[in-house]
Every structure is written in C-alpha cells, then in structure tokens.
Amino acid sequence: MDDSSNFEFAAAEPLDDIMQKIADHKGCGTSGGSGKSSCGTSDGPDDMAPEIWEKVKNHPCYSEEAHHHYARMHVAVAPACNIQCNYCNRKYDCANESRPGVVSEKLTPEQAAKKVLAVASTIPQMTVLGVAGPGDPLANPAKTFKTFELISQTAPDIKLCLSTNGLALPDHVDTIAKYNVDHVTITVNMVDPEVGAQIYPWIFWKNKRVTGIEAARILTERQMQGLEMLTERGILCKVNSVMIPGINDKHLVEVNRAVKSRGAFLHNIMPLISAPEHGTVFGLTGQRGPTAQELKALQDSCEGEMNMMRHCRQCRADAVGLLGEDRSAEFTTEKIMEMEVSYDLESRQAYQNAVEQERLAKVAAKNAELETLAAEEASDIKILVAVATKGQGRINEHFGHAKEFQVYELSSKGAKFVGHRRVDLYCQGGYGEEDSLETVIKAINDCAAVFVAKIGHCPKDELTAAGIEPIDQYAFEFIEQSAIAYFKDYLDRVKRGEIAHVARGDADIRQGAYISA
C-alpha cells in the first residue's frame, strides 16, 4: 500500500491545488464509499478519509510512501508467547524473533521508555513505536500496556502500534483503544482449521495446551473476532500472512477475502523464512519459502481485493531505524542508560516538516514525469527495475554498499513499488567478493536494470553480461521520476530496434533478519 495514491488521485488537478491539499494534510480529501475498505494501494484512484491519512502518513509500515522517510522502532518487552508456530523457534535468534537474553535484550517497560526517548532524540524521523514481541505482546499485557502508558506520557507525538497472533486479542481491545494504539497487526495465516493444523502445533488456551484442528479453530475464531472488534472501534488493522508454499499459498486468497470483509486496512503477505539452521519445524522438514515470482503473483492476485503491503522487511522485535536498516546496536541498554536525553518536540516537528516538503517535491516530480509518459503511445511492456537507495525516495546508494534493492514495476501506468530484495548476507558460507556479486545478480535476476548512485567498472560489466542494465545517470535523483524517464527511453529503444524486450527469469528471496553489521 502506498499513500502516494492520494497524489495520483490528485494528478489531474493543478499542482497548486495538490500542494494545498497535502499541506493541509487532507490527503485525497474525500471520504467517499469506494469498494475498498480504505485506500492506499500503489495504484488506482483511491479515496482516503482525512482521519485515516493522518494515521498512516508517517507510519512506515502502513504506508509504502512513508517508509522512505520515516523510521520505526520495536521494543522487546514481550517475551512470552501463547501459541507455537512451525516457522518459529524460540531457542534461536532468527527470522521474526529475537531470543531474549542472547543476541538482543529483553527490556523492562521503564528501560523501553528510556530507549524510545533516546532513539527519538537521535532520529527525528522516528515516528512509530511498536511492541512486536519477541513473543506475543498480548500474552504479556501488563508489560506491553505499561510501556505504552510511559511513552504516551513522555513522547505524546509518537504513534503506538502492536502486532499479535490474535489469540488474546478480544480480551484486550478496550485497553488497546484506551491507550490510543491506533495500529494493530494480526498475523493470520489461515481461516481454515485444516490448514491451520499444519502451521500451529499447539496453543495455550484456558490453562491447557490445545493441539491440532481444535487449536486452529479456536485461533481463527479469536483472530476474526478481534479484527471485527478493532475495526468497529476505528483502529487500523494490518493483517500479516506468511506464505508457505504447498500449505497455505492458495488458501491466502481466501484469507485475504475474509480479512477484507472484516475491515482490515492492509494485507501484508510475506515469504516464509525457512532454513535448517533456524531449527524451526519447517526448517527441519525442508519446507521451502516462495520465490520472488511466486510471492509477487500471489500479492498481485490479492491486490484487486484490498491494499497490499509489499515493503515489509520482516524485521525483528527490537529493530530500530528506517525499514531496511537496523540501528539497534547503537541503542543497547548499556548505551541508552548513559545517554543524556532531552526530548525536543519542537525540533522533531521541524525536522518532520522538512521531510514533508521533500515528499511534496518528490510527488510533484513523479507526476510531471508521469504526464509525459501518458503522452506516449500505450504499450503492453512491463519491466522490473532494481534501485539502490538509502531513503528519502532517491537513488542515493552506491551499488557495492547496497544491503537491499527496491524493486519497481514499470509500465505505461507508471512506476509501482512491488518489493525489495536483500543482498546483505554476503558472509553466508564465507563467500568472497566475486561470489557476492553473483548473489546480487541472483537476487535481482528478474530486473531489466539496476539504478545506482555509483558503480564500479567490474560489476558494471558483469551486470551487463547478465542482461541487467546498470544505470548511474540518475544518481541522487528521485526514484519514481527517474524510473519513468528510463522506461520512456526503454520503450523508445525497443521501438527503434536498438534493444529487444525479453522476459526475465525468476529471482531468489534472501533469508534472515536484518541485523546491524
């Protein structure tokens, strides 16, 4: 999803009007009753009510467009969990979790509040505080809500969110509303207990361990009930689903319909992270994750139904920073306890206002470029391009320094963000420099071009040989504007017969969580 849709909606209007609207923070303004539960996909003239725009405009997880500019942090105050998932292993620090006491630190609510202030003072674009584990926040209600209480007192401008498996959700909806938590994510991997039994070995329910189909039945009932209760209260809900090929991949279309009909705002289908070394049930049984194309195909097929999130980085329960970066190592308990923290609401606001100006410029540039594309002859050609970026919506990262590439789909409709590819795990298996380039090529093998701020001769030649065009002519320019300009040129070259448009192959999805080097 992407609140740039607001701007696309407004594209036909004079620029001044658009600027005025955005300056007023009214987004697309009208709150009409479109078919969708809300707006925010990367394409299509959606409506978004002003109050919803207010909630998502600087939430990096709820807005693709915001994630270029705003940062989030998670505090690991909730170690206990009430269910067991086959893709999770609490004994190791892996994929979606961080084992308390080993790599990351478990925090008390008081330590968490101090950490939030320290981070917010250092990173003014940090706008969102989430409790996401490493267990289930609502299996640790006292710690979770105490954290929210402390933060809302000291840093009232920070948005609060939490993510949960949903089992305990109906019991806590009123408390969630009381603390003004206005974003809740529920992980829903199934609505059919038969499918659920293959994902959840057990749940802890009413002082008993319940297994099998019965466990999945209780879980799905609680999840759907919780979702309904939240949307009734106007709390924005995102649904996360883990795509597990052969188990729930086809079923997720049904999940998508079920959560949409209950008012979920956004659906985030993520690839299963699975490797034997994680020690998870799925890792040990050899259950594979999806390929990039399989994931995109499923996301595309659900997109007509509701807003899809494609920029999720599956971050850890203690991540700090922009999505795709993790600065948690700068903010260990030891370090934050020594920090002198002064929370300056005004300077944070000033910084965020500057960010808003940058966003306006970016959107205006994109729309101007889009108009010139519209003047061209429509074409059926669609290509993917990879972009090296550090944020701010610009092509501002050196090829060799990129830890991930953002992927945009270019067509006559414009540039649409469709995902990201990680390339930061060079160290796996002790590969050398040459192999790391091979890793990058595998990760963006489905792309026709890669946009970078700078690139060396060697990788340039190798990328070209692999059929991926290295592009550095748009260094430090806005991503979408540049991508559209490139696409026009691409179409031109195809027309003139200079290049042949060929379908690219599939690409790898890299495994593992983002951790600071």
Next chain:
Amino acid sequence: MTYKIVASQCTSCSACEAECPNVAISEKNGTFVINPKKCTECIGYFDVAQCVAVCPVDDTCIIDTSLPRYQPTGGAA
C-alpha cells in the same frame, strides 16, 4: 517431586512465570527457576502443570526426580 527448569533449554521467555498458580517461578541469572518449596505440580489447581503446557521448548520444565513427590495436604485437592 516438583518441577524444575532445564537452564540450558530455557529461552527466558517468562511465559511460565505468569501462569504458575503458586508464584513459584522467578528469573535468576538470565533464566527462570522453580522454587521447589512452592511448586505443587499444579495439583489442586489445574489438570496439567502450567509451566509444562505453556513452555515453548519441549522437555524444559520437567519433574525433578531428586526431590520427593509433592504430597497434597488437606483441602488443596
């Protein structure tokens, strides 16, 4: 006998602490321990030992065979 926690297996997730009806579980040196003087094996409270049922790692909360079996007294059962 009472229950004990195998420290090398404990992930320190704290789930057992909140479920224990006897408040017998506490954190010590990074993992959790059960106070054998307080543990009743959940007899009189629940059909299953709560720490065993909620623990995410199997065979981590186990019977401590070095201690005598818990004997419910009076009205506890």
